[in-house]
Amino acid sequence: KYAGYDFVGSDQTTIPAEIAGGSTIKVYYVVNSYNYKVSHIYRDAEDNVVEDLTTTSETRDYLSAISESPRPATSGNFVLTNVEVESQDQSTLTADKDGNVTGTMPAEDLTITFFYDADENHDEIPDKYQITVSYRAVNGTITANNGPFTLNKVDANGDYAVDGVAHLTVDQIATATANEGYHFVSWAPEAPTTEIALSEDTEFVANFAVNEYSATVKYMDEDTQTEIAMAKEVAVKHGETVNGADHVVNIEDYVYTYAESKQITEGNMEVNVYYSADKNQDEIPDKYQIEVT
Secondary structure, three states: OOOOEEEEEEOOOOOOOOOOOOOOOOEEEEEOEEEEEEEEEEEOOOOOEEEEEEEEEEEEEOOOEEEEOOOOOOOOOEEEEEEEEEOOOOOOEEEOOOOOEEEEOOOOOEEEEEEEEEOOOOOOOOHHHEEEEEEEEEOEEEEEOOOOEEEEOEOOOOOEOOOOEEOOOHHHOOEEEEOOOEEEEEEEOOOOOOOOOEOOOEEEEEEEEEOEEEEEEEEEEOOOOOEOOOOEEEEEEOOOEEEHHHHOOOOOOEEEEEEOEEEOOOOOOEEEEEEEEOOOOOOOOHHHOOOOO
16 A cells, blocks of 8 residues: 555556566555645734634645745734644755745645734734733923834743733934923833833833922012012912912001012012002002192
8 A cells, every 4th residue: 555545456466475587467446535624814913713624625635735825814914933844754845934825635634824913013923922012291392312212022032922021212302392491300100211021012101390490479568679578489380470469468557559460480489579658557558649738
């Protein structure tokens, strides 16, 4: 018996143990057929099968020609990652670097499966091996290396791996700048560095807080431009307005006349509240009055 063939008979009912010289006995075989299947399996970034397409399911004769190639998915972007040949005898088959499988049918069932993984960014690397790093600023702006960046996860041997880690390069570390009147507080979840081992999509957020200042409310004689009462310190945030009229106090022998209103943009700014002498306490500045005797 020969692999891939079945004996069906001969031109003699009984084949002798020895064949006389010059004699011919014809023995007949029929080629065997075996199950042959070709499938294409497409997986998303989470390894879920999104399409399982069988392109061939039939029987093939032993030693018949085999030629199969990768094919695009009906929708989405994928990259070929593996070709599996389910057969005990793979010696008749070869696969090139592009995944094309050629050869002849072995003397057994044969299944060829092409595996594809999502590659939405078209970089020929499966998305399942990649993560995205992005940056954002609160009360500020990302002024350099703002991304987003795609990083490849690798194992200890440097091979792509779903459970691997990725690292930022120096050129992928963002610079954040505060808006006017704000100061840096912190990065969340932590400061981006080349030392951090990243295993999932990560957004680094630069947090800035508004500056807080101390403004001085001064009580002034509008005529002499001298202070007539103890100044008052007011805590205020950048951009807020201090209205001197909100801080008017009663000062003996003076009457309130007017006050400044200022938007506070730095520390130690002064807001003046003005008064004029009112010795007779009639709520009218003395400078507008005369005395008749």
